[in-house]
Amino acid sequence: MIGEQLISLASIARRETTRIFRIWVQTLVPPVVTATLYFLIFGTFIGSQLGDVHGYDYMSFIAPGLIMMSIITNSYTNAVSSFFSSKFQRNIEELLVSPTPDWVIVLGYVSGAMVRGLSVGVLVTAVGLGFSRIVPHNLFFILAFAVLTSFVFALAGLINGIFAKKFDDISIIPTFVITPLTYLGGVFYSISLLPDFWRVLSRANPIIYMIDGFRYGFLGVADIGVWTGLSMLLLIGTLLFAANLYLLSRGTGVRS
């Protein structure tokens, strides 16, 4: 039984991965171009005029944040667009009529989204290494934060995909929620430099914890505790996973 479910999971994951690499010009290239521009403009042109943050030059300080930003956006986007496209083309029915349980469907789409998010993460890291001299300080935290963040945003994207009824619904949340929260999540500045009010407010933004923890993995300095960050990611991940299962069990967006 579990063997069959794993085969099903592998089939979804393989299909999703094939999709990502088949349309790599849409999935892998744009995030790398965007990140390169960020490195060039903020790191090189503007960063050269700024002082150090936490004892690191500005380029090295923003590099982990930019990597994390691309992981977040791409994990989310992949999940929402792939799931929506499965609804739109109705090939989600291939899974619905099969004995594949809901948790496998969720993990299947999520694993695809993580392949995209993390592949982009690796590519952007490679670009970042061309601009800055960041070296891993603690590989465990780098991997843990990258993987869990990708997981969380893939799950969030999937919920968006489940509810989405038209193409516009794919981009509303990324534009109005995720991008602002990422920009305000300490990619470009250390929240310890903010006035009290903004610093406290920032802590309500979950992305702060992800970027902060990931940056700790590279630089060894953090504004907030890394374990707090990891626990939070685990908690959010569990809640979002449960939410996805609940929605699929009710047939939201897929069964009538």
Added chain:
Amino acid sequence: MSVPALEISDLRKTYRGGVEAISGISLQVREGEFFGLLGPNGAGKTTTIGVITSLVFKTSGTVRIFGIDIDRDFSAAKRLIGLVPQEMNFSIFEKVQDIVCQQAGYYGIPRRRAADRAEHYLCQLGLWEKRNVQARELSGGMKRRLMIARGLVHDPKLLILDEPTAGVDVELRRGMWEFLEDLNREGRTIILTTHYLEEAEQLCNRIGIIAGGRLISHTDKRELLKKLDRQTFILDLNGPVGEVEPFDANRFTIVDESTLEVTLSRDHSLNDLFAHLDRQGLIVASMRPKANRLEEIFVGMTQ
């Protein structure tokens, strides 16, 4: 007697928004049967199939697949069913072979065996040459056959086809019929919806007719065809007609100056009809049935 392949009792479905698509259908399909589900547009055929295959939540009633209640163990039931849907539902950007292999994967079939099965059915359905082509490059008829291959890849005991021959040319349709007959002969139970009585007549041993969400007939094919006791013909004549004598009690309707319409009951032969017209000096150039015979059955039954 063995358990029925499909047993539906008092099935009802009201869609969100209030459309009652099925209003209490009960029917049985025996193992090994080739069952035809007929009915006009909007009758509830696809909805019924949707409930059986988990795409539609039922409002009430029970469904059993080879004795397995879908409320108890839907995944066990799903393993026994293969679906060929009415509307296209694969990703048009994926390769033909991938679509079929993945589907096997969703049923837990290991990759090697999935590839063998996919090859087998793609060959049988004449799609092997197209295996590496993106599905969007297939013609309409090929897409239908792709969905048949996909529906069979996990070797289901019950195959459900929702209008598999809609939009398929005559030659291809005959090929599909033969293919389905072979599958049935090998012991697979088949349920098929269609708008063509010819198709049901050719393939099915038993026929259910639904209209307005209700099962209005559920019989042997021969029983059903017996009910087809009258048929309306259109006659094109060589030259204009003025007045026509009624043929027994059957009146002729003059459609236009050289076209007649007549409804005949079974007990009159066409020879008598032609002799009758001949006596009046009317020459029939050509003749055709007015409606598809299935429509006549629907009309007869819903009256």
